[in-house]
Amino acid sequence: MKFLLAGMGSGGTPDTDNADFWASDEPGTPWVAIGDLSDRAVVTSTAKALTPEGIASKGLKVWPIGTLLFSMYASLGHTAELTIAAATNQAILALLPSDEVNQRFLCRWLEFLKPKLKEHASSNTQDNLNAEKVGNLFVLKPPLREQATIAAFLDREIGKIDALIAEQEKLIALLAEKRSATIAHAVTRGLNPDAPMKDSGVAWLGRVPAHWDVVRLGALFREVQDSGWGELPVLSVSIHHGVSDKELEEDEMERKVSRSEDRSKYKEVWPGDLTYNMMRAWQGGFGAVTVHGMVSPAYVVARPTKDFQTSHIEQLLRTPRAVSEMKRYSRGITDFRLRLYWDEFKVIQIALPPKMEQSEISAFIYSESAKVDALMTAAKKNIKLMQERRGALIAAVVTGQVDVRHT
Structure with missing residues (x-):
């Protein structure tokens, strides 16, 4: 891959205790960390920015718009497009495509390689790659015009799949909210909507069923x-x-804990x-x-x-x-x-509430949660199937198994 790049390099982290290196009250150079990259296809902003002194302290390069950012450590192999000029930390490798490769094609090729990267990685506490290993990754290089056709096809078709996945993820979030609201209402208001209510005298509780004890x-x-x-x-x-x-x-x-x-x-x-x-x-x-x-x-x-x-x-x-x-x-x-x-x-x-009512509320919560869990399980299964379809489509198209030149 290194022969298809006009530039490649990782960054660094200036001294976090030196306030002169970090732009807080004035605009600075965006600095991309893993948190700015994770789960994003494009990087449009960063949590932190550097001053000229911060850039100079580590000799950082400011990469131009269009550079691909490749995660070498956490989220191994995740790739995103830089839409702002920015520097990066040491966990991110900047890849600047040359005129011989279509940027979107290269991005899709790296997506295709992602599941296979662990075999190239070194591992201590987590899998990681270095610039040399990434630069030596193999890339199939069709003619430039065909690269553009492949990239356009995948952007269009993967966009459709991603939209369907987003709908299922939204459904899961809504179901989780519904379950939380259902439980909260049951344990603070009870199951009988016609039950007489009283002021609990406790700010966070508000009004509660009149026969419940406030203790x-x-x-x-x-x-x-x-x-x-x-x-x-x-x-x-x-x-x-x-x-x-x-x-x-x-x-x-x-999370990890030490045991005595x-x-x-x-x-x-x-x-x-x-x-x-x-x-x-x-x-x-x-x-x-x-x-x-x-x-x-x-x-x-x-x-x-x-x-x-x-x-x-x-x-x-x-x-x-x-x-x-x-x-x-x-x-x-x-x-x-x-x-x-x-x-x-x-x-x-x-x-x-009285103990019998506690039992009724528990049974209700169990029943309602089971319904929500079944719907969430179905949605997660749909997401998995669509993700598999997504990966298979990218693999088939970038390797030429599916000809999209006339689509």
Whole structure:
């Protein structure tokens, strides 16, 4: 490929602690990082910009409009077109096509190669390529006019497929919003639209069914700190899925965590307990325990003191307004350092229906969620099929298996 390029090179990152290198209050040279590139076909703006001093500190090249940006590290092989003059960081390789190659054709060829790039990559913590390996990638080079025809055909046909994929992705987002709204209404307003209502006296709750009790969480739970032991599974708490029902392997976790060999440092939990990560509660890092196990010593374990469904409390606390309330009670200088301690958690007020009604609400949520999940699964299957069709079409056309010269 290097023989089809008028220029190729990666960038760098100027000292982030030197304010003179970064343009904040005045226009500067756009600086492309992986976050500006990911999931985009074109780069029209960047989160950060550099001053002339910043450019000079790393000897960065400012690449012109029309340059292709190729990710060598994260999102390996993702390619986007630069629509502004910009510099890049060291994870991105700029590819400036020569007059011998159609830019759009080269972009589609790189899309074709993307699934095959891992065999060329070096790997330590993540797969990566370097400029030499990218420059040596093989490219089929039809006549320039045919390249333009291929590029135009693929832009047109892939555009249709991408539009269909976008529709399915939009449907999934709408279904997720519908599920969230359905759950929030059920756990804060109940299932009977004709039920008499009352002012809860709690700002985040607003009006609630008149027969529901408004109580502090501390009236429903007590904090426990029993030590873990033996072969009990270490359970994980996810901001998306709550508490696991088994000890997860590293590749099953949302993020990497280090575990202690001394299991007595963990906290024992029982079915019905509510546990939460102090640092992530305000993001949804909590849930109802369903199996006997233990959790991190950094978690708070709350044990019921009355007869109710802990899973109902979990569904309530996962609503957007409840999450905002937990953030309000969390302590810390910045979001990154926010912690929700037991003394603050226990004073949060909720509205609790009778236990039988809790069961009815749980059954309703399960039924409605199952319907939404079925629709989301179908949409995801459609997306997968269209993505497969997309990849197959690009491969067939850029390699000449499908002749589009007369289309």
